[in-house]
Amino acid sequence: MHILIIGAAGMVGRKLTQRLVADGALGGTPITALTLVDVVAPAHPAGFHGTVNTSAEDLSEHGVAAQTIRDRPDVIFHLAAIVSGEAEADFDKGYRINLDGTRYLFEAIRQAGLARPYFPRVVFTSSIAVFGAPFPDAIGDEFFTTPLTSYGTQKAIDELLLSDYSRKGFFDGIAIRLPTICIRPGLPNKAASGFFSNILREPLVGKEAVLPVSEDVRHWHASPRAAIGFLIHAATLDLGVLGWRRAISMPGLSATVGEQIAALRKIAGDKAVALIRREPDPTIIKIVAGWARNFDTARAKQLGFVAETSFEQIIRAHIEDELGGKLGG
Amino acid sequence: MHILIIGAAGMVGRKLTQRLVADGALGGTPITALTLVDVVAPAHPAGFHGTVNTSAEDLSEHGVAAQTIRDRPDVIFHLAAIVSGEAEADFDKGYRINLDGTRYLFEAIRQAGLARPYFPRVVFTSSIAVFGAPFPDAIGDEFFTTPLTSYGTQKAIDELLLSDYSRKGFFDGIAIRLPTICIRPGLPNKAASGFFSNILREPLVGKEAVLPVSEDVRHWHASPRAAIGFLIHAATLDLGVLGWRRAISMPGLSATVGEQIAALRKIAGDKAVALIRREPDPTIIKIVAGWARNFDTARAKQLGFVAETSFEQIIRAHIEDELGGKLGG
Numbered sequence: 234m235h236i237l238i239i240g241a242a243g244m245v246g247r248k249l250t251q252r253l254v255a256d257g258a259l260g261g262t263p264i265t266a267l268t269l270v271d272v273v274a275p276a277h278p279a280g281f282h283g284t285v286n287t288s289a290e291d292l293s294e295h296g297v298a299a300q301t302i303r304d305r306p307d308v309i310f311h312l313a314a315i316v317s318g319e320a321e322a323d324f325d326k327g328y329r330i331n332l333d334g335t336r337y338l339f340e341a342i343r344q345a346g347l348a349r350p351y352f353p354r355v356v357f358t359s360s361i362a363v364f365g366a367p368f369p370d371a372i373g374d375e376f377f378t379t380p381l382t383s384y385g386t387q388k389a390i391d392e393l394l395l396s397d398y399s400r401k402g403f404f405d406g407i408a409i410r411l412p413t414i415c416i417r418p419g420l421p422n423k424a425a426s427g428f429f430s431n432i433l434r435e436p437l438v439g440k441e442a443v444l445p446v447s448e449d450v451r452h453w454h455a456s457p458r459a460a461i462g463f464l465i466h467a468a469t470l471d472l473g474v475l476g477w478r479r480a481i482s483m484p485g486l487s488a489t490v491g492e493q494i495a496a497l498r499k500i501a502g503d504k505a506v507a508l509i510r511r512e513p514d515p516t517i518i519k520i521v522a523g524w525a526r527n528f529d530t531a532r533a534k535q536l537g538f539v540a541e542t543s544f545e546q547i548i549r550a551h552i553e554d555e556l557g558g559k560l561g562g
Numbered sequence: 563m564h565i566l567i568i569g570a571a572g573m574v575g576r577k578l579t580q581r582l583v584a585d586g587a588l589g590g591t592p593i594t595a596l597t598l599v600d601v602v603a604p605a606h607p608a609g610f611h612g613t614v615n616t617s618a619e620d621l622s623e624h625g626v627a628a629q630t631i632r633d634r635p636d637v638i639f640h641l642a643a644i645v646s647g648e649a650e651a652d653f654d655k656g657y658r659i660n661l662d663g664t665r666y667l668f669e670a671i672r673q674a675g676l677a678r679p680y681f682p683r684v685v686f687t688s689s690i691a692v693f694g695a696p697f698p699d700a701i702g703d704e705f706f707t708t709p710l711t712s713y714g715t716q717k718a719i720d721e722l723l724l725s726d727y728s729r730k731g732f733f734d735g736i737a738i739r740l741p742t743i744c745i746r747p748g749l750p751n752k753a754a755s756g757f758f759s760n761i762l763r764e765p766l767v768g769k770e771a772v773l774p775v776s777e778d779v780r781h782w783h784a785s786p787r788a789a790i791g792f793l794i795h796a797a798t799l800d801l802g803v804l805g806w807r808r809a810i811s812m813p814g815l816s817a818t819v820g821e822q823i824a825a826l827r828k829i830a831g832d833k834a835v836a837l838i839r840r841e842p843d844p845t846i847i848k849i850v851a852g853w854a855r856n857f858d859t860a861r862a863k864q865l866g867f868v869a870e871t872s873f874e875q876i877i878r879a880h881i882e883d884e885l886g887g888k889l890g891g
Contacts, residue, residue: 324730365807374706375706376704376706377703377704377705377706377707378706378722379807380722380725380726383730386722386723386725390719390722390723393707393709393715393719393722394715396708396709396715397712397715400710401653401712477694477708477710478708
């Protein structure tokens with residue numbers, strides 16, 4: 234089996250690559266080739282014995298998508314996107330990368346199939362940003378998509394294209410809407426959602442972190458490990474049961490910042506919690522107020538997608554996957 | 563006030579032009595110029611004393627949209643599209659006309675505004691084809707868009723683009739989802755929905771019509787007169803109350819074929835009803851089974867959009883507007 238990952242240099246792309254290499258197979262079929270692309274060339278994965286191709290490619294450039302899929306991968310993970318803040322600041326770039334790039338990929342697959350039968354599985358990472366406030370208490374599987382950002386608009390359009398291309402038989406696609414990934418490994422970043430991870434990741438290794446909102450802010454989370462699980466499951470699931478409603482919200486954990494901190498205290502004690510510095514930021518408070526707080530993901534659960542059910546699980550997954558199972562601090 | 567109608571040669575476009583010419587004003591402001599475009603040049607409207615420009619243009623061709631809006635119309639009605647059957651049969655043409663053409667228009671408006679402030683009202687005709695079965699008993703204002711045709715997909719994407727361009731302040735847009743227009747004037751056509759009009763229009767003038775489905779088929783209707791009313795109201799309404807949820811389902815009448823026939827009997831008698839020939843058509847029966855039957859359009863009603871509440875009203879509107887107020891047959 235040949236697997237293509239577009240956006241392989243990002244956090245999710247690297248973790249997905251590691252998992253596929255560790256498993257050596259997908260859905261019981263051995264993985265013989267990996268093609269890893271991103272706007273910067275992804276690293277060669279260690280420990281993989283099949284064929285590996287890595288390259289720096291921008292799907293939004295003319296003709297690139299056809300090249301990217303020229304070896305007809307069986308499964309395509311399309312994770313590439315510019316993030317919400319950048320898509321909002323640069324309207325043209327957002328539409329070019331997040332809409333046109335994705336459409337060119339879908340169209341390249343269709344054209345390849347018109348030349349000679351080709352029917353890959355396409356797993357596309359969408360986002361809960363397709364939804365925009367005001368929300369019901371829990372966003373159900375049939376709630377409408379009224380994004381409040383250009384990024385969310387682009388993802389919602391990609392979902393519609395993916396469903397139509399699937400319906401027409403051009404590929405077998407599924408769009409999964411990821412919760413906010415928490416705890417994001419790496420350095421603290423300036424994304425408006427960064428603090429959800431910062432206030433756990435940094436104190437766990439004895440460092441200070443800034444909390445810019447109040448403890449009653451509620452949000453929708455899943456660990457990187459759960460996100461990789463969603464991707465693997467989406468790649469191997471029989472999609473016939475979905476009909477043509479190919480975009481689904483992934484399960485997650487609805488939790489307040491206060492609940493996050495309580496879980497941190499349970500695992501790492503008061504000393505860790507004391508490292509959280511409260512510095513209310515009116516800009517971040519306003520942005521976060523428009524975000525989804527809770528979902529009812531009955532459909533995804535029925536299909537076998539599984540996420541964490543407590544923040545202690547999310548923290549323990551981080552300690553196991555990023556800190557070698559041991560607490561610092 | 564300068565008004566541009568794109569798709570002015572179609573049935574709705576011609577009726578809208580007539581209405582604007584008859585009114586001489588829109589929202590209390592005199593109409594001084596009309597620009598009428600379509601893929602075939604629209605007719606010059608009789609009785610209009612302002613400036614008229616008519617031209618044959620295809621918005622999906624490079625550079626055309628910028629030309630179309632070069633005189634900076636204050637209100638733009640965008641009615642142009644290829645129909646559902648054609649968009650389904652010709653995938654490329656459907657996306658080119660119904661998606662790219664619309665996106666080029668929106669982008670041309672944005673570019674004009676970047677050069678020099680420009681903020682027109684844009685009224686876009688969407689369709690209930692943005693919804694796909696299975697449906698609830700009545701489709702509410704927050705039901706998700708899962709189209710089952712490429713046409714419906716293209717309209718749903720256009721709605722998302724319109725909302726995002728409006729949110730970013732590039733124009734003041736509204737997308738209205740029209741019910742099936744009944745009674746469509748003109749000759750019987752082969753569209754799968756044609757029979758809803760044929761079984762009333764033809765018997766009213768003493769001609770036979772074919773009914774390919776059973777009398778218990780329920781569907782969602784509004785008269786051409788109501789549709790023009792929606793467009794005028796959408797062009798003059800304060801859109802601030804909509805927030806960024808700029809796509810709304812228009813009110814209509816949910817009625818069975820049996821109810822249509824009962825109204826025909828009341829107005830034109832048994833002789834007219836006897837002209838309906840029952841010829842079940844499995845293909846049409848299957849297509850129609852996937853169509854929306856009923857809506858709860860609380861939002862549109864609250865905003866002042868008004869449709870017929872009985873099929874007798876719909877038939878009487880047809881007799882007044884198309885038959886000079888008199889019954890033939």
